[in-house]
Amino acid sequence: MNFKELGVFSITPVASLVGGLNGSRFIAERQLLNGEKGLISVLPPDYNLQKPIEVKPYILESAVVKHGYVPTEDDSITSFEEYEKYLIELNEVK
Numbered sequence: 001m002n003f004k005e006l007g008v009f010s011i012t013p014v015a016s017l018v019g020g021l022n023g024s025r026f027i028a029e030r031q032l033l034n035g036e037k038g039l040i041s042v043l044p045p046d047y048n049l050q051k052p053i054e055v056k057p058y059i060l061e062s063a064v065v066k067h068g069y070v071p072t073e074d075d076s077i078t079s080f081e082e083y084e085k086y087l088i089e090l091n092e093v094k
Contacts, residue, residue: 002080006049009033010076011040011083015060015069016090020044024090027060027069031076047087 003009009031016026023044030040030052039060040052063069077083 003049003078003083004033007033008049009035010078011049012076013072013074013086014039015064015071017063017067017069018090023047025069026072026090027055027063028077044091047083049083 011028011030013026013028016024018024025041025043027039027041029037031037039055039057041055041059042049042052060069064071074086077086
């Protein structure tokens with residue numbers, strides 16, 4: 001499966017929560033091939049982009065303020081190879 005098959009142009013991580021029992025979580029801005037943008041939450045253990053959880057902007061704010069997510073300024077991810085690399089880096093033991 002690749003981004004085009006999912007209708008995804010890119011995802012840009014905007015906040016992450018490192019160190020969960022199943023792995024790290026993150027929230028990203030997803031841009032579809034048709035130009036539509038929205039926030040999604042991606043969860044371990046499979047980080048499945050076929051079934052992301054849609055997130056409203058106020059949920060992002062709450063995740064940062066109340067739940068310990070850390071805002072990030074990562075580059076856009078435009079391929080599954082980049083996505084796999086990002087997941088490896090996200091879940092590295094620090």
